Amino acid sequence: MLLELTPENAGEWLVARGLPEPRSVTALAGGVSNRVLRAETSAGNLVLKQALGRLRVEQPWFSDPRRIWREAEAIRRLGPHLPAGSLPGVLCEDSENCAYAMTAAPPESETWKARLMAGEARPEIAARIGEMLALMIAVSWHSRQWETAFGDQTFFDQLRLDPYYRTAAARHPDLASQFERLMRQSAGRRVSLVHGDWSPKNFLVWEDNVMAIDFEVVHYGDPAFDAAFLLNHLALKSFFQPRHKTRYRQAAACFWQALRAGLPAGADWLEEATLAHLGALMLARIDGKSPVEYLDQEARSGVRKFARVLMRMPAAGILEVFDRI
Secondary structure (H helix, E strand, O other), rough: OOOOOOOOOOHHHHOOOOOOOOOEEEOOOOOOOOOEEEEEEOEEEEEEEEEOOEOOOOOOOEEEOOHHHHHHHHHHHHHHHHOOOOOOOOOEEEEEOOOEEEOOOOOEEEHHHHHOOOOOOOOOHHHHHHHHHHHHHHHHOOHHHHHHOOOOOHHHHHHHHHHHHHHHHHHHHHHHHHHHHHHHHHOOOOOOEEEEOHHHHHHEEEEEEEEEOOOOOOOOEEEHHHHHHHHHHHHHHHHOOOHHHHHHHHHHHHHHHHHOOOOOOOOOOOHHHHHHHHHHHHHHHHHOOOOOOOOOOHHHHHHHHHHHHHHHHHOOHHHHHHHHH
């Protein structure tokens, strides 16, 4: 049975692993799939993360908590290939209890999601996120070494394909064959490392700096999924705050331009594949197991209608999607 990390026992856990005893420990929002604590120590702030076996959603949703081992491994391996500060540093691991400790972003950092929700969509930040994704793709492109380490897609299936695509397909049976075809085609594109949750909530931003976190769905597969995942969030926020649609469109353009500029040769198919995922992801965030929380019923209905049309009639380019909204 796993030891559940809490603010009360986190200090003892840290000291047992050679880290400073914290002055204080507070629980952070860990999304639906993790328990996350922030510890203030004499050596700086640390973050403790522990994977959950049952996710915090209304519908039953389970995933092996051992996925956290791969998350820590991915962060360690990618660190030397991304700009300094782009990833946290792994400080210690507890394989038995599916937890690890990492360095923390500065206290003044906030998620890119929080800034986007407030209508702030700085093009430079979007471009930085596109550059980071391009670097991750390029360093692992057609690499047997990376594929050997991260080729198992079990967690991706548990945390993305099943709760997103298969659940949405069950609720839209007329699109079920299209979802199946998308998953089949995507499964055939095993070309690079994939984060699996390239979402605004997983980028901590301060000044001009960006740190990517939450690699629990990392695997070797189809990078178009990551590109579409990020663009989907910008599109959804265009429905949430239509008055800022132009800003979200510009962020999407800067992200996509930076990503394309850093891709390796032979990735010309990425835009078409990204567009195929985009409509499916939009529908999945309305009728999957993890619906987006900030849209009201009217906006949800609008996204649902838009996504269904987008799946049947994909846009010719990324920006056309935003122009259609």
